[in-house]
Amino acid sequence: MASVAGNGETVTGRIDSSGRLVAADLMLSDLQREAGSGIGDRLALPQLAAVARLARKLGVGIARPAVVAARDHDLELWVRAEPDGDDVVLTIESWRRRPPQGARLEIAARSEDVLPTPKGEWATDAELRLTDLSPDLATMLGTSIGEAIGQPLTKWLRLIEGVDGAMPLLNAVAARTAFTGQVASGRGGQSQRLLISGSPVAGVDGLFDGFRGRAAAENARPPDAANEAGNAGMSIDPALDHALRSPLARIIEAAEGIADRADGPLRSDYATYAGDISAAAKHLLSVIRAMVDQPPEGDSAIDLSPLVDEAIGLVQSKAESRSIVMQREGVESLPAVGEPRAIVQILVNLLGNAVRHSPDGSQITVSLATGNDYASVTVADQGSGIDAADQERIFGKFERVGQGGGDAGLGLAIARRLANSMAGDVTLVSEPGRGARFTLSLPVG
Structure with a gap:
């Protein structure tokens, strides 16, 4: 177990240009050893390596x-x-032991190299010099992170008085308190007005050490709420919608960083698992977007073939667990017009339904075909089929046939709505005892 020094002490380490921990105090060296590495080896603590x-x-x-x-x-x-020649000196100024948390991916991977800084974030030292700036805020201020760090906050922001003549940020500096509602504009030629909020940060000695806060466009809409007018039929709680998107985006970024071996060599099977995690998280994020009625990001000319392969890959493990064979046939390239993430979401839903309602050891056939006006992907299973009376009903919200579980009856409704938004459709041909054939049709442009 790593030893933990008491408050009032500092723990230091030195990292060379190759990312190796070449010197460290006892606590840091113990953590390095517990992570399976040692002094002179690459720093095995990704959180510290990222900083x-x-x-x-x-x-x-x-x-x-x-x-x-x-x-x-x-x-x-x-x-x-702190950069020191070709090395970087790490200083751990405060620490607190806590019970291990089950889900640590967001914290463990928090860095510009693995995850994007949350939007609109900034931080300063006690002299209001910037120590942190998110990429999107740097862009809004007409600068870069490298140019802004170490410079006064007011070099990039022009503070604007409120109707009462007060400036909340300056009042907060004087009182060392949190503030909200500070209106400002960028000095880099940007006309967009921002609303700034922040909270004081205490240093290791307990004294005021600066501010950390957020900035957003003054006229920005709040996060899309899933139950706004017009969305009630396909809604999730707005707080849940907002809470899910950020961690999913972080999971995607972290998984892609692992798959790209950003922190050093990695067994190829682990890199493949990380790629699968990223793909699954992207699909879940697209489901959330669809459930709050966000329109697709924009139709474009695409090839359906690789999107079919991606969708098959997302459900392959579930099919293999039941010895279901997924057979693809038809043309190798299938041009169409649509939005890729929406198409993958539709196909995953159709394939997932096929697996769910297929008997063990059966086959699912995925057929790609093109016509004069439409390209189509058909998913055919060998399940029990669907009665004629149910074939239109199952495209309604919260409608299901049988006890298959899975999507609470939203999947096909979302799939058809997404297809319609791309000038396409999802149709069904089936009869009891002879399986089902769901077809996604999209314009060829």
Whole structure:
């Protein structure tokens, strides 16, 4: 078990240009050893390695919170990284032990190299010099992260007085308190007005050490609510909608970072698992978008063939667990017009339904065909089929046939609506005892 120093001390380490931990105090060296590495080897704690990489990339000192997993507990840390020649010096200024958490992917991967900084975030030191800036906010301010870090916040933001003549940010600096409602505009030629909010940050000595806050366009809409007018029939709770999107985006970024071996060598089967995690999370994110009636991102000329392969890959393991064979046939390339993520979502739903209602050891056939005006993908199973009286009903919201479970009866309704939004359709041909054939049709352009 890693030893934990007491508050009031600091723990330091040095990372060379190759990412190796070349020197470390006892606590850090113990954590490195528990992670399966040692002094002189690559830093095996991705949370700290990410902070060091960012400091090296920006060429300035930065400070970040981090959570590191020890053998039987977690450590909440405040980490500073300072470039020192070709090396980076890490200083852990505060820490707190806590019970291990079950889901740590978001915290473990939080860095510019693995995850995007949450939108609109900024942080300063006690002198209001920027120590952190999200990429989207840097763009809004007409600067870059590297150019802005270390510069006064007011170099990039022009504070605007409220109707009462007050400036909430300046009042908060004087009182060392949180603030909201500070109106500002970028000094880099941008006309967009922003609303700034923030909270004070305490240093290891308990004294005021700056602010951390958020910025958003003054006229920005709140996050899309799933139950706004017109969405009630296909809705999820707006708080749940907002809560799900951010962690899913982080899971995707983290999984892609793992698959790309961003933190060093990795067994190829683990990299493949990470790719599967990313693909599944992207599909779930597209489902959430569809359930809040977000329109597709824009139709374009696409090839349906690789999208069919991606959808098959997402349900392949479920089919294999029941010895169901998925057979693809037809043309190798299938041009059409549509939005790729929406198409994959439709196909995953059709394939998932086919697997769910197919007997063990049967076959599902995926056929690609083209005509004069439409391209089509047909998913045919060898299940029990669907009565004529049910064939239109199952495209309604919350309608299902049988006890198959799965999507609460929303999948086919969403699939048809998405297809209609791309000037296409999802149709069904079936009869009891002879399986079902669902066909996605899209215009060829």
